[in-house]
Amino acid sequence: MTAMAWSTYSGADLAGWLVSEKFDGARAQWDGARLVSKSGRVINAPEWFTAGLPALALDGEIYAGPGTLDRVQGLSRRAAASAADWLGVRFCVFDAPGVAGGFAQRLDALGRTAHGLPVHVEIVRHEPCPGRAWLAARFAAVVAAGGEGLVARHPAGEYRAGERSQWVAKIKQHPDSPFLIGHSGEEIAA
Known part of the structure; x- marks a missing residue:
């Protein structure tokens, strides 16, 4: 299973996209039976972490909160980690690659599971994004927290x-992004 890559936000109007x-x-x-990295490497999560996951393919992030990237990346790469090491880790699911149709249909399927x-x-x-001002305010709130x-996804976008x-456009405040959204709501070229 290979993950879909995201484009970097270009500054386009994303009204109607799902954010x-x-x-x-x-x-x-x-993949319905095991947890794998975006490159296809098996993630050795404890049995309790994957127990109860559906047969449906899911795409998401292993996440433990802001500032925990090193921790979760380390867990995802370890050949074996204790079950206790995984406490506080969530699987944040944002797509269902095996479901036919656009992103809105895949999101509906996720809701049913x-x-x-x-x-x-x-x-x-x-x-749903109503326009640039809302997008800028939402971005500012997330960064402030x-x-x-x-991430913005077009409702009809295929996986x-x-x-x-x-x-799919990622909108972030890092050097690899050509646009930053300022707190005033204006786009600023990086």
């Missing part, structure tokens, strides 16, 4: 494994 927080964790996919999932598995909440940024998608 969520971008988690600074270790990308992980559930939400009840019955283990408590540490979270279906990431997406909000210690988050990395946002294309291993490809950089024009239908």
Whole structure:
């Protein structure tokens, strides 16, 4: 299983796109039987972490909160970690690659699987973007709370494994992003 790559936000108007927080964790996919990294390496999560996950393929992040990237990346690479090392780690699911249709249909399928999932598995909440001012305010709120940024997905966007998608844009405040959204709501070229 290969993850879909995201494009960096170009400053385009994303009204109508579905927006969520971008988690600074270790990308992980559930293939229905095992948890794997975006490169396809098996993640040796404890049995309790994967117990109760559906047969449905899931794409998400292993995440333990702001500032824990090194911790979760280390866990995702270890040949064996104690079950206790995984306490406080969540699997934040944002896509269902095996579901036909656009992102909105895949998100609906995720919603139907939400009840019955283990408590540490979270279906990431997406909000429709009404326009640039809302996007700038949402970005500022996430960053102020210690988050990395946002991800915007076009409702009709197809899942294309291993490809950089024009239908998914990451919006973050780091040097690899050509645009930063200032707190005033104006886009600023980096």
